[in-house]
Ligand SMILES: Nc1ncnc2c1ncn2[C@@H]1O[C@H](COP(=O)(O)OP(=O)(O)O)[C@@H](O)[C@H]1O
């Protein structure tokens with residue numbers, strides 16, 4: 196694959212729910228092997244953006260290319276094959292609570308019949324180790340785990356299929372700062388080890404700078420700024436400044452009424 | 454003029470809404486069925502559902518059938534005594550149980566037990582993103598969650614109804630011999646004389662249809678639920694109510710089909 200085709204390329208992506216326009220012409224490029232963090236206020240459509248790329252929500256208009264292939268216009272089976280390259284860590288983990296932890300972790304390989312159950316178990320232990328959990332955790336049920344442990348298991352499940360692309364939806368929300376930093380470290384580790392391209396959504400500026408090479412801000416349905424993650428705190432963009440410094444006054448008016 | 458138009462518009466909206474819901478349900482059913490014939494197949498999910506629907510519903514269905522058979526014997530005896538037709542008790546019990554009450558009561562009990570559980574489980578999976586997570590792990594949720602449940606319920610209900618038929622007749626036999634003074638071997642001979650293969654088979658065919666309807670409504674409502682815990686609760690109620698109504702409606706249609714020749 197030539198170096199100039201971005202791993203993910205989004206153009207003019209639009210999605211409205213009824214009269215509410217959530218995405219209103221999003222343009223985004225993620226070069227292969229880089230990490231992008233997407234920031235933006237609650238309810239600005241960050242999760243919807245990821246779900247559109249994953250094919251979980253059908254957008255109204257626009258182009259989504261993965262490795263140069265337009266998934267919205269490919270036949271269904273081919274689009275599914277292209278999207279199978281993406282692994283996702285959901286906002287609340289979304290672990291399967293009817294299955295023990297190890298079957299959660301090995302779910303992808305097991306469902307695709309690539310491994311036997313015995314092999315899957317061994318693999319699960321390996322991936323649990325990668326996120327700092329003991330193999331014995333594999334026998335517990337997800338409901339028995341703390342929030343931080345659930346996030347780790349969800350991370351292990353997302354990387355177990357060795358995806359070329361990884362999405363993280365607010366990986367540290369709801370965790371204490373130390374656990375947040377630990378999860379960020381694991382994410383950076385895993386992305387590096389797999390050589391994946393990553394897109395992470397976050398509200399947490401420290402987390403954004405730890406995970407991302409580049410950053411983009413979503414506001415009013417568009418990407419209003421993008422640049423190096425390191426320059427988030429002094430971007431020179433009024434909306435980004437207001438967001439990163441958590442000011443009440445500024446160009447962004449919180450829409451409390453819809 | 455406007456009130457008339459308004460009310461017409463309301464009727465139109467309701468009709469369009471009903472058509473849309475029926476269409477969505479039909480598409481859902483077709484999609485679920487189509488996944489039953491295309492690999493990969495999730496045998497473990499099927500067996501788990503079969504155990505859940507078939508085995509764990511046994512006590513409920515068994516008790517329902519037993520008591521129904523007992524009540525039938527008692528009621529028909531007191532009723533028929535007025536025409537000196539007490540001898541018909543055995544045949545009334547076996548015919549009502551195999552043709553009607555076995556499948557319908559088992560269907561309604563399983564709708565309450567299993568239909569609700571399916572809607573709650575799939576609904577919770579929906580609102581906690583677990584169904585989306587399946588898709589991102591290259592697993593089709595219709596194939597993994599819905600198709601095995603549809604098949605399991607369609608297979609399990611006739612098996613349950615076999616049990617219900619036997620226990621229903623047994624209930625009648627117990628009351629008939631112990632309380633109403635029938636001769637045991639005569640009662641049984643009477644039962645066997647009257648029941649025909651078609652009675653039993655039509656009941657089992659009904660049961661298969663009811664099983665499919667129960668799983669279909671449970672999965673459909675759960676799969677499409679929205680809006681947190683409240684949405685899941687609403688989906689659960691809707692699944693049980695709509696499955697029960699469909700069972701009674703289809704019971705009529707199938708009876709017409711089987712016996713009106
Ligand atoms: N399936 C859906 N149906 C209707 N509205 C939705 C749906 N998903 C998201 N929305 C709406 O889209 C907006 C953006 O949601 P989301 O992407 O989850 O925000 P966030 O940026 O906090 O992740 C919200 O107002 C939400 O209500």
Ligand SMILES: [Mg+2]
Nearest residue numbers: 241242286364
């Ligand atoms: Mg979100």
